[in-house]
Amino acid sequence: xxxxxxxxxxxxxxxxxxxxxxxxxxxxxxxxxxxxxxxxxxxxxxxxxxxxxxxxxxxxxxxxxxxxxxxxxxxxxxxxxxxxxxxxxxxxxxxxxxxxxxxxxxxxxxxxxxxx
Amino acid sequence: xxxxxxxxxxxxxxxxxxxxxxxxxxxxxxxxxxxxxxxxxxxxxxxxxxxxxxxxxxxxxxxxxxxxxxxxxxxxxxxxxxxxxxxxxxxxxxxxxxxxxxxxxxxxxxx
Numbered sequence: 523x524x525x526x527x528x529x530x531x532x533x534x535x536x537x538x539x540x541x542x543x544x545x546x547x548x549x550x551x552x553x554x555x556x557x558x559x560x561x562x563x564x565x566x567x568x569x570x571x572x573x574x575x576x577x578x579x580x581x582x583x584x585x586x587x588x589x590x591x592x593x594x595x596x597x598x599x600x601x602x603x604x605x606x607x608x609x610x611x612x613x614x615x616x617x618x619x620x621x622x623x624x625x626x627x628x629x630x631x632x633x634x635x636x637x638x
Numbered sequence: 639x640x641x642x643x644x645x646x647x648x649x650x651x652x653x654x655x656x657x658x659x660x661x662x663x664x665x666x667x668x669x670x671x672x673x674x675x676x677x678x679x680x681x682x683x684x685x686x687x688x689x690x691x692x693x694x695x696x697x698x699x700x701x702x703x704x705x706x707x708x709x710x711x712x713x714x715x716x717x718x719x720x721x722x723x724x725x726x727x728x729x730x731x732x733x734x735x736x737x738x739x740x741x742x743x744x745x746x747x748x749x
Contacts, residue, residue, distance in 0.1 A: 564741040613681050629681035
């Protein structure tokens with residue numbers, strides 16, 4: 523079991539470019555969560571997805587950010603027209619089923635986005 | 639009401655000492671309280687968790703103390719080791735909801 527796989531580990535983008543972050547959940551997990559961690563801050567929820575469905579996107583900025591989890595392939599977090607304030611670590615987590623209180627998430631190692 | 643407060647922001651402890659990190663919450667619907675450990679360059683990893691029907695849970699050198707009436711919970715690391723140096727996050731979850739994380743505590747254990 524390879525765990526939650528995120529790539530790339532590091533991503534550098536110039537202002538105005540697009541950033542695509544990928545997350546492959548653990549085997550058997552069908553629920554994916556994206557969190558953002560700004561320097562010296564905690565984890566902030568962004569979006570919760572199941573296969574082909576966005577369940578909760580209450581933490582997503584209204585503009586430039588989008589997420590998908592297609593039937594086949596990894597979940598993608600897309601940031602269009604990146605700005606310096608988007609520089610952060612983006613973590614993906616997965617769980618085997620609907621949110622319950624029986625277990626914590628399994629996080630990936632994150633993608634560190636730097637906007638120059 | 640969704641916020642989880644965490645203190646201290648940073649903590650320095652001598653090897654062999656006790657590290658104590660505190661968290662507080664307001665939302666009485668929270669019913670699951672995990673702690674995560676994060677090393678530099680890595681994702682957070684679940685360390686230990688507690689439900690409010692018990693006041694304490696111990697796993698090795700790590701203990702969670704839970705005070706339901708005060709809406710507070712804390713992580714105690716006994717016999718702290720340099721390898722414990724990391725950032726620790728408390729979190730809380732209500733059934734069917736996403737986790738809410740505290741801002742983190744950066745622990746440094748001096749050799």
